[in-house]
Amino acid sequence: MIQVENLQKTYRTGFLMRPKKALSDVSFHVPRGVIYGFIGSNGAGKSTTIKLLTGLLRKDAGKILVAGFSPDSAESRKHLGYSPEQPYFYDYLTGRELMRFYGSLCGLAGRELEERITWALTLLNANKDWVDRRLRTYSKGMMQRIGIAQAILSKPELLILDEPMSGLDPVGRKDVREAILSLNRDGVTVFYSSHLLSDVETISHRVAMIVGGKIVREGTVDDITSNASAEYHIHVAADIPTQDLPAGVSAQGTTPREWICKNAEARDHFLEFCLKSGLSIERIEHQRPSLEDVLTEEIARAEH
Known part of the structure; x- marks a missing residue:
């Protein structure tokens, strides 16, 4: 497409x-x-x-x-249907009048136009009493709904x-x-x-x-x-002095029994450390990064 x-x-x-x-x-x-x-x-x-x-x-x-x-x-x-980030419409029109105007530009008229307007407004949950008020009184959220509704009028x-x-x-x-x-x-x-x-x-x-x-x-x-780096959250059965930790491992919050390993290598070193220290592992949680984590990582990489 x-x-x-x-x-x-x-x-x-x-x-x-x-x-x-x-x-x-x-x-x-x-x-x-x-x-x-x-x-x-x-x-x-x-x-x-x-x-x-x-x-x-x-x-x-x-x-x-x-x-x-x-x-x-x-x-x-x-x-194509299009709604910009900050739609600007003639603000003396009501929402319904705006929809009729854009519907007419799409070649709609009469009963078909009114049915299409009702469909679009209902889909956006915008078929409310405020749709017959002037656009100048609309909140940002109302304007967003009307903007998307007009974008789908032509289906x-x-x-x-x-x-x-x-x-x-x-x-x-x-x-x-x-x-x-x-x-x-x-x-x-x-x-x-x-x-x-x-x-x-x-x-x-x-x-x-x-x-x-x-x-x-x-x-x-x-x-x-x-494909992004994943964290491992490891919960142990006893407190661990922070000065003894392997590289890439940090405390989760203020609890000395919950630890974050930044990658698989740090996880392996931490597990080896726990084994040598005689510490029992209660559980390991694999935390896959979110899109926000990946985007933040890519932005930081671009800045360096």
Whole structure:
């Protein structure tokens, strides 16, 4: 559904218009029918990539195909629904009037339009009394729901969302997650960026991690986290003096019977130490890193 190869983008900033590389040889492929998470730190290139996919920016080099078409062509937009991170709408309209306006741009009218509006609002749990109030009175969360609702009015094959859960409370995040999953079950491919990595782990089939304008990891959540360093939490039956510990082992909290081994090598040395000291092991817990742990590790590696 999305093909990106060797994508490059440079901005010119400041008084002297010095070039600043935003994307460098970015490549990834989004298969049809998947939920694809796009994660990274602020300024890593997520929004730039999304704007290139939607035709809002022009690339410097590389290849982009969206549903088999260049983002510059009107044909690609027939297959696409899009909600930006900070949607801006004419704030004297009500939410329902906004939906009617965008529905008409999609070629909907009459009863079909009203039924599609009801469907979209209901899916986002936004079919409330506030939908008939002016947009200028909306909270960030209400605006996010309306933004996503207008993006799905045309029932697109591909839905691109930039930080769709930003500004939402826990209930709102749950509603958006369930809406994404429901759309995907109906065959919609979803490409979205998010800082809420626990949500990304929960719903994504595949994930790309971008750091400093480069893709550093790509694959399923299991692929990404299983290839990262894992911690081992070991609980022993007696206190251990901290000065006797092998390298790579630290106390968990203030309890001298619970220890964290940073990797398998530290685990093995710690177990050997416990065996020689006559200490009984109560249990060992293998703690696989989360996406947040992996991303933090990649950012730290890039900074050094």
